[in-house]
Amino acid sequence: MSASSELVFIPFAAAGHLVSMVEMAKLLVDRDDRLSVTILIMKFPFDSEIDSRIESLAASVAARIRFVLLPRRSHSPRTSRRAFIHHFMESHKADVRDAVAELSARGSPRLAGLVIDMFGASMIDVGVEFGVPSYVFFTSGAAFLGVMLHLQSLRDEQHMDPTSLKGSDVELDFPCFANPLPAAKFLPMDVFREEDCRISLDLALRYRKAKSILVNTFAELEPRPVEALASLGAPAVYPVGPILNIKVESKRGFEILDWLDQQPDASVVFLCFGSKGCFDEHQAKEIAQALERSGYRFLWSLRRPPAKGKLEAPCDYADPAEVLPEGFLNRTAGVGRVIGWAPQVAVLAHPAIGGFVSHCGWNSTLESIWFGVPIAAWPQQAEQQFNAFQLVVELGLAADIKMDHRRDFVEGSDGVVTADEIEGGIRKLMEGEEAGERRKKVKEVSEKSRKAVMEGGSSYSSLARFIEDVCSQ
Known part of the structure; x- marks a missing residue:
């Protein structure tokens, strides 16, 4: 027809x-x-x-x-x-x-x-x-x-x-x-x-x-x-x-999925901040300190920001070690991975992922709900991320890291989120009775998202x- x-x-x-x-x-x-x-x-x-x-x-x-x-x-x-x-x-x-x-x-x-x-x-x-x-x-x-x-x-x-x-x-x-x-x-x-x-x-x-x-x-x-x-x-x-x-691509070429296969269920914190997500050296060091102090397994998608004043896409660091604390990659080699671009859907679908540190982009928020992964919310810019943040926190689907952070790589950064704030958000996401309740709520909403379509x-x-x-x- x-x-x-x-x-x-x-x-x-x-x-x-x-x-x-x-x-x-x-x-x-x-x-x-x-x-x-x-x-x-x-x-x-x-x-x-x-x-x-x-x-x-x-x-x-x-x-x-x-x-x-x-x-x-x-x-x-x-x-x-x-x-x-x-x-x-x-x-x-x-x-x-x-x-x-x-x-x-x-x-x-x-x-x-x-x-x-x-x-x-x-x-x-x-x-x-x-x-x-x-x-x-x-x-x-x-x-x-x-x-x-x-x-x-x-x-x-x-x-x-x-x-x-x-x-x-x-x-x-x-x-x-x-x-x-x-x-x-x-x-x-x-x-x-x-x-x-x-x-x-x-x-x-x-x-x-x-x-x-x-x-x-x-x-x-x-x-x-x-x-x-x-x-x-x-x-x-x-x-x-x-x-x-939500089509999960083949594992071929995604060595990181093989690494996730070796991790216990719900044990890994996934940090990924969307297609425009990126961090300069100062902020990257704060995140690294938070991850190391928390002790949790982690998978971190770290990307380089464009030059100040340039509206360009972020790119991978040639060598992430250049913006991380000295020795960080060696000290955390047994529990974490720092990568560039990440196959986000495939990662969120993996049973080893226990929490998602996210910029609250709307697609990322919906994907985390679909796969039943609780969020630690860290909106990076304006617009949709602010409202997705407000929604998931209000519904009890997310812990918050920094709810009023403002950053614009075109006009310059407005403050750095500290290692203490990031570590606190990760701990709220991964441990304690409140985290268990949050995980349960996310699973319930995940089922509703699938039934809706x-x-x-x-x-x-x-x-x-x-x-x-x-x-x-």
Whole structure:
């Protein structure tokens, strides 16, 4: 049966966004023969591996999914992270319009709508131009969506300037959280920069113009935030997660998995901080001291930050010993490993992993829940990580290491988390009665995450409603 309706996916190029949107596309075409998907790929100016990555993704998808690579655009590297993302997406708007025009001109299958990354909400204008609905794919959780909508409402309806809250004692009552939060301590740092604040809240304003929002969460994980979105004026919301690429790759080439095979169950602390996670020498030494003093087995993915002021991807250290305390690798050789890039899904799926020291990126949070691994939460930057942190701590799924840490490698670091703080978080994660209760809760939520996407589950049913919305127009 040939597809009768085509959706155009417009993801942001970062790995966490691209992979989850591809998984979403796969889920849609697997669920309904009426649908086909074209995914428009933007290329980072500093990403030399995007072509091979797309080849790998294309080999794993159904025939009714195809990729279209857009021209690479140049960008000034000296800008804030939020401003870079905004200008990156805007610079591709004409390319997106041309690609959609070509698809629309074919006539069959009919162009049914655009599915737009949360960072590309201005692409709704393209949908309007072609007379098709736009759907936002929110690659983070419902709580973060609620925070964005709430802050946008404060700005545009109550004329509050969020940047004025920096350093204040004001507490904000977010509908998606059980308790008010002290703004100056917990708000994402992007809110405190005037340009970044404007960009973030303008995105939230545009979300209100979408036909609906697909959220990578499940109702059982975020019942309060999901319920609160309607009161915040959001369009129809479909919780369809967890959307994850949980295929565990072969052990071939992953010597570290062989090492994990030799460790007792639930004995290893895994430290990994996402595709952008990296540490300079000062912070790396503090982590190393914490690990050595804790005495726990560990697997640590340690990566080098880009040069200050450069918006580039982190890379592996040629020799990690150059940034670690003298003799650290020798002293800990029997209990731990320091590596570069890590196959995170394969590691989290391994029974030897007993805890996950994480930056609280949303995909990492969902993966840890899926595999039933408790978290020691250490958000590294702003935005989603802050809200994922708040959520998992509030639900009793995580211990905290440093809840108000602020760091930006483009504009410079804002403080170092000490060895004492890190060691304390690891101990809370791994030992004592509280750790046992946390592990039990994570296992319970893990079961709920798996049931949500099974036939009859909350996310399965939510996705069915979205498909009928698309196909019935």
